Amino acid sequence: MERELKLELLQDQAEGLIGLPLVSSCCVEPPHEDRLVSTYFDTSDLAFRRMHASLRVRQAGEHFVQTLKTWGTQHGALYEREEFESAVPENTPDLGALRDQLPVGTALGTLLREDDLAERLKPIFITDVRRTVLLLRLPQGDEVELAVDRGVVRANDATEPIRELEMEIQAGEPAHLSAFALRLLDAVPMRLSRASKGDRGYALVADEANEAVRAQPLRLADAGSAEAVFQCIAENCLAQISGNERGVVNGSNPESVHQMRVGLRRLRSALDIFEPLLACPPALQSDLKWIADELGPARDWEVLANATLRDAFDGAPEDVGAGAVLAAAKAVAADARQRAAQAVNSDRYTRLILTLSHWLGSADWRHGLDEAQRAALTGPARDFALTTLRKRQRRLLKRGRGMAKLDEQRRHRARIAAKKLRYATEFFESLFAANKVRRYRRQLSRLQDDLGWRNDMAVAEGLLLRLATERQQLAIGCGYARGYIARAVSVDRQPLRRLWKQFKAARLPA
Structure with a gap:
């Protein structure tokens, strides 16, 4: 499961961000830089996109890695989604390797097992970025990979710039990413990133409407606190x-x-x-x-x-x-x-x-609670x-007396x-x-x-x-x-x- 926080840089301040004392003081090894060229593949009718997934092959030097990412969920600033990776010999997806990782009963698993899928796949768009990667250990002990990307997404003649910060939690508490990002925000102007690189690319090749998102049904544990x-x-x-x-x-x-x-x-x-x-x-x-x-x-x-x-x-x-x-x-x-x-x-x-x-x-609300309050929380x-519900019903019945008048x-x-x-x-x-x-x-x-x-x-x-x-x-x-x-x-x-x-x-x- 990939868990990351993404922010967009409002200006070309990548070098300034990397050189911040806040960042350098947390580095556990010197930063390194790579050029990453990712080719996104899909069918003519965008079968992967319709399943809220993306399939790419990324080249870094002479090495190629394919990644299948699911839509996942977004909770505030944090993204959580499944991804399936494997090395491939060239800039072409290896569907067999992906089939081994995805169950037969899933929609994506079924798509990957379609006989003619390999023939239908074609490059849809490309991202070309210069990535600077730093491995950090936050004050609380969390291990974080911080990546700063500068580049472009390209689909035919259409392009869009990429200028973003990604922080992926390797070990520790995801909540600490948000606290660290707030401190970065004091020094470098940034905004929440609301689109992945794949989203940006698909926006260049397809006329996609932003669908409104309704609340999902809640399933609460009967024995939960x-x-x-x-x-x-x-x-x-x-x-x-x-x-x-x-x-x-x-x-x-x-x-x-x-x-x-x-x-x-x-x-x-x-x-x-x-x-x-x-x-x-x-x-x-x-x-x-x-x-x-x-x-x-x-x-x-x-x-x-x-x-x-x-x-x-x-x-x-x-x-x-x-x-x-x-x-x-x-x-x-x-x-x-x-x-x-x-x-x-x-x-x-x-x-x-x-x-x-x-x-x-x-769970910052726990600080300063007495024993009785803690007991109520765990009740x-x-x-x-x-x-x-009883309290709120009584309030409504009281306020609504003689409703029509x-x-x-x-x-x-x-x-x-x-x-x-x-x-x-x-x-x-x-x-x-x-x-x-x-x-x-x-x-x-x-x-x-x-x-x-x-x-x-x-x-x-x-x-x-x-x-x-x-x-x-x-x-x-x-x-x-x-x-x-x-x-x-x-x-x-x-x-x-x-x-x-x-x-x-x-x-x-x-």
Whole structure:
């Protein structure tokens, strides 16, 4: 299993980085430099890429090594993925050697055993880099290979520069990589690397969209401790956040903004749930709120432009000026996406993810705990989960009393309580009987979805007022849309009353 942390150098500062006292003081042997030329192979229909894998043959001097890499997972700044390596005599893959390493029952194993695969393989792109390698021993004793790459990826006439730092843990704790990277960042400007060399090459040969990444289902151990469950939940949230960074930075997929924002809300909810057992540093909490706030306007304007206004102007008279309002809202949404991209590509965000990765990986919350607190952390997760769900259900039932008649502020507080209960239910559902959780979650989800829709309408109302104030020529169209919103919310009163009644009758899983 390969475990590495990758950062992009913003300037050609490779020599300065290698010469840093911080780096030289950790070196266990002098650095060495190689020229690495890697040829990536695939079929015409990109069969390996479609399986989220890459196959390359790398030449270093007179030696050739083939490597098959899987997609793997990204947890904040750390990548983990399987790779299969073997020496080959020339710049051509040896499929037989790879078949010996991959099981028959896997998708990649099946692909490698296709009779005509060798004939279908062809070079797709090449990376040509000058790599400086240093072997480090960190102050904690961890053994790390630090590599600085400068070069280019080339596909036909298209090229893209490569300027990155890779740190691979050879022995020790991966969390220490993040702490060391933060110290490097104080001296050399860098950003999180969100694309492997293979990703960069495929981007030159294929028109690939950045797919939004949703949260993966959680499978928690029945006998796990509360602390172990928190770490599992937090890593799951972080994977969703990190998985959408590329789509947000490229500004190509509004859904990536939404899913990254959902990942942040889930993580902040998890921190709130476990706050009685472990404390997240205030500075980390503040930065998580900052990036969530940076993503918020992009999502709000996207919903207005591509959902709310679309429904509001369906069948509207021509003199309303629907087209002008839609165009203005889409333009603001595009600007908001650019601001979100700048935030995710900033130094502050890079530091946030490195700090969060270190905090989660090192379990820093254990410092300063007394015996009672330690006992609570190691206690059964199921007991903690049940206590949490009961507490959050009581809070929602209290805040939602007379739901359909609540004013906007009180209904907003009920919505927040419903959202927190829903996240807690989703986090812990694998600890309870599936049939009981399913029924309860269905009623809760329906209620929370309706409250969320009402919140979207309230946000849209505010955005339309702002748009009409700033651009007087859009006042009629904005007023028409606001009228639609008022009618829709009014009609929803009875359905909301029914959903609240159904939720109150639902039984909490136990």
